[in-house]
Amino acid sequence: MKTTGVIGIGDMGSGLAKNLIANGFTVTGIDLKPERCDAFVGLGGTLAKDAAEVGRAAQAIFVMVMTGDEAKSVLLGPDGAVAQMQPGGAILLSATVRPREAREIGAAMEGSGIHLIDTPVSGGFPGAQGGTLTMMAAAPDAVLDEFAPVMEAVSANIHRVGTKSGDGQTVKACLQSLIGAQFSATFEAAALAAKAGVSGQVLLDVFATSSAGCGVVNNALEKIVDRQFEGSGSHINTMHKDLTISMGLGEELGVPLHTAASAMQIFHAGKSKYPNGDNWVCTRVIEEIVGAELHRKGAT
Template identity: 30%
Template sequence: MAAASAGEFAPGAAKVRALRVGFIGLGSQGAPMARRIIDAGYPTTLWARRQQSLEPYVDTTAVLAATPAELARASDLVCVCVVDDAGVESVLTGTDGVFAGMAPGGVVAIHSTVHPDTCTKMSRIAAESGIAVIDAPVSGGAPAAEAGTLLVMVGGDRLAVERCEPVFRAYGDPVVHMGEVGSGEVAKLLNNVLLAAQLEASAGILDIAVSMGVDPRRLGEVIARGTGASFAMSLLGPRGGEWGEMAATAGPLLRKDVGILAELVDGLAVSRGAVWDAADEALRRMGSPRGGSATKADTARGE
């Protein structure tokens, strides 16, 4: 579906008013997503638990809401980009939550990376009020959000997805409809388990390079242009294999995602294979092993 301007979107040929968009979750990834929605000209309403998260938008056209319910009353589409399942449920189903304020016909897009069952549960609850829920996790981080090149993986009703796609294209390219509600989350989880495995493979190669007297940064530069290139190596290579702050931020998030996917495939007739061993080893390197004590997640991605 071709992207429409902010003044039009077209299920069918008729032109209608721009979608009114609400955005919740102004962290390191959500903030640039919200900014691109505003800059695209969509009437936008914002809410955050922390007042400081809203301060950068005071001089924009965005309206600041006092509660998620107030935000929802002013929105046709509400985008949620908070950290975890509990956060998603809280902002949607609370006494002053999105579902309490949104009119029938509205759409909620869950951009958070959460359990697919959370999305299907929210969809069932929302349907009782005539609201559609779609899951639309993203990949690429803040730089891709700022550039408008996030990968958006969407699950949900086709017509609801088509209605929202012009907004998604304000910050995403490509936007891929994966299937029913929850399928976008499954795609994101598969992606992140593979990323964890590739981080371990890249770290292992850089360890070998050091043991053989090869500069790991230079090797990273070489591999970036070779057939062994990967996004994981692009992260570790310039650091010479040192994890630094990435371990503290990415580790807890990847542990959550690997754990969710492990739960989903448990009992399926599929071999987990080397990818799981590599992913678990990467988590251990980052100090976030599965089954270990909880560590603080990257709350900067949330509200």
């Protein structure tokens, strides 16, 4: 199997395409933004005119769009990718959508002869570009075995989390409730340190070598102290959307998510004030309330 596709070649999808190409796969892709399409061609990809053309060209297609509705639009119906694929191919739903939306897509694909691998990812922009993503893959074992080479081209960790559509998205919703809480606690701690006059470098050194240090916390704090609030590949819209999914699942299942709810409100404030910012821009909202900023060389 050497023909693959990527629908949605932005920050995450471009990384998928880059690593598929590096591993010898032919990649056909599409995106709504011309600059992304140009960059994709520069990587060595073949640009398609629509999702149907991606379907005709590829045996395995990653879908890295923003919402479940967008995924349905590019996959289903006579003009979607699924209808144009040869039997035996697979859709890898790597976008983060609601679990019920993944189940709906799986149900709509029944009888098509095309497999659905529900496999949202974690690792963000660095993981996508570096080919080190964690995948939460749900499909029958035989399907996962067959398409393992495609997944291994973009991922360092492939977890088989279930066999049904929606299983992968459910695990991702649980994960994002935790990551959202880690982010928001980091933002608050950064503002607390700024108000107390602690330098960003001191805080980063301590956090990174403490029991609280981890990839999520360390990366967020580094972006904060360097004041890198835009263009880091982690747009606030994505995490805001993911927390909405986590909260929706909690409501559906009757599970209280107190900490995730607080994180949701912090991200909502950040998105409202700085709609073009990345995740860490939420810190600026808190800093503005307390009247202090955290910089690498000192608080101001």
